[in-house]
Amino acid sequence: MTTAPQLSFDVQQSESARTPAERERVLADPGFGTHFTDHMISIDFTEGRGWHDARLTPYGPLTLDPATSVFHYAQELFEGLKAYRQAGGSIVTFRPYSNAARFNQSAARMAMPELPEDVFVESLELLVQKDREWVPTTEGHSLYLRPFMIATQPALGVNYPSRTYRFMVIASPAGAYFTGGVKPVSVWLSRDYTRAAPGGTGFAKCGGNYAAAFVAQRQAVENGCDQVVWLDAFEHRYVEEMGGMNLFFVYGDRLLTPALTGTLLPGITRDSVLTLAADLGLKAEEGKLSIEEWRAGCESGELTEVFACGTAAVITPVGSVKGTDGGWTVGDGTPGPLTMRLRESLMAVQYGTAPDPHDWVHKIC
Numbered sequence: 082m083t084t085a086p087q088l089s090f091d092v093q094q095s096e097s098a099r100t101p102a103e104r105e106r107v108l109a110d111p112g113f114g115t116h117f118t119d120h121m122i123s124i125d126f127t128e129g130r131g132w133h134d135a136r137l138t139p140y141g142p143l144t145l146d147p148a149t150s151v152f153h154y155a156q157e158l159f160e161g162l163k164a165y166r167q168a169g170g171s172i173v174t175f176r177p178y179s180n181a182a183r184f185n186q187s188a189a190r191m192a193m194p195e196l197p198e199d200v201f202v203e204s205l206e207l208l209v210q211k212d213r214e215w216v217p218t219t220e221g222h223s224l225y226l227r228p229f230m231i232a233t234q235p236a237l238g239v240n241y242p243s244r245t246y247r248f249m250v251i252a253s254p255a256g257a258y259f260t261g262g263v264k265p266v267s268v269w270l271s272r273d274y275t276r277a278a279p280g281g282t283g284f285a286k287c288g289g290n291y292a293a294a295f296v297a298q299r300q301a302v303e304n305g306c307d308q309v310v311w312l313d314a315f316e317h318r319y320v321e322e323m324g325g326m327n328l329f330f331v332y333g334d335r336l337l338t339p340a341l342t343g344t345l346l347p348g349i350t351r352d353s354v355l356t357l358a359a360d361l362g363l364k365a366e367e368g369k370l371s372i373e374e375w376r377a378g379c380e381s382g383e384l385t386e387v388f389a390c391g392t393a394a395v396i397t398p399v400g401s402v403k404g405t406d407g408g409w410t411v412g413d414g415t416p417g418p419l420t421m422r423l424r425e426s427l428m429a430v431q432y433g434t435a436p437d438p439h440d441w442v443h444k445i446c
């Protein structure tokens with residue numbers, strides 16, 4: 082863990098904060114990622130000087146030179162986690178130091194500066210405390226936190242990474258990802274496009290990975306599917322991820338998830354599911370699975386459930402699979418019992434209705 086140098090936050094109260102009535106209107110139907118709270122966090126970095134000018138200010142637009150490096154070369158990365166209002170009234174986040182550590186792993190790959198882990202977490206705490214009224218009280222709703230970092234040097238040269246950066250955190254109230262209950266998704270196996278190759282940026286949470294993925298996601302939708310499934314870069318045969326989520330395959334009481342080879346994003350939900358599965362007495366393994374094995378497992382009935390997991394949608398069942406040479410269903414196409422059990426177990430820890438033996442929950446206020 083990297084520790085904080087002395088960085089104190091300047092706090093500037095918003096003069097145009099929404100009224101309680103305006104806020105309640107948003108919180109009645111927050112959707113996902115379209116409404117933002119009244120404040121935001123910014124910290125600047127300058128080579129030679131380090132991190133400076135930490136501040137909490139009113140939420141609002143940025144003014145940047147058109148030559149700013151991030152616009153041209155996409156030197157950018159982000160994180161995603163949630164603040165939950167627990168049954169007893171406390172507001173908590175889930176494993177924020179894991180997000181801080183992953184943020185720094187992404188930063189190293191993108192030739193960007195690391196941020197001390199406790200500054201990362203303090204930023205989240207400060208913003209959530211300030212905008213605590215924005216943490217929804219409705220069951221299953223949360224406040225989505227989006228820390229990110231951009232290269233801010235206004236220069237088009239590419240022989241050296243930017244010498245200046247800005248770290249920011251914004252927050253957005255999030256409704257239940259599924260309106261009207263958990264619905265299984267249909268997935269499209271992408272053979273035309275590759276998300277990540279060895280030596281690339283697959284393990285880093287950088288915007289560029291998403292920029293390159295939209296065309297495949299659009300193709301999935303054009304083929305009548307909800308999400309794209311990424312396969313390995315060499316043979317387009319081994320399963321890696323689904324959109325912005327990790328995948329799990331259930332064989333009776335055994336769980337299999339693709340191993341972290343460097344081309345997959347190391348999901349914190351994925352890691353939590355591996356631990357929870359063991360707690361529930363299930364066997365959980367990291368390995369390799371081809372699309373032929375996926376299909377054969379579903380046809381023989383050995384492969385009983387498939388689900389995807391990530392912070393935004395928690396755990397989502399996969400109901401059917403489609404590719405250029407046909408498709409198949411997983412089980413009977415409805416959410417499987419283990420998928421739902423793991424989903425409920427994880428949410429119970431997050432919302433404080435079950436014990437937290439692994440100290441995952443981090444109290445904010």
Ligand SMILES: *Cc1c(COP(=O)(O)O)cnc(C)c1O
Nearest residue numbers: 325326327346348349350391392
């Ligand atoms: C963020 C992300 C995930 C899920 O990570 P969590 O930490 O579980 O939210 C999975 N895959 C990709 C590509 C991601 O960007």
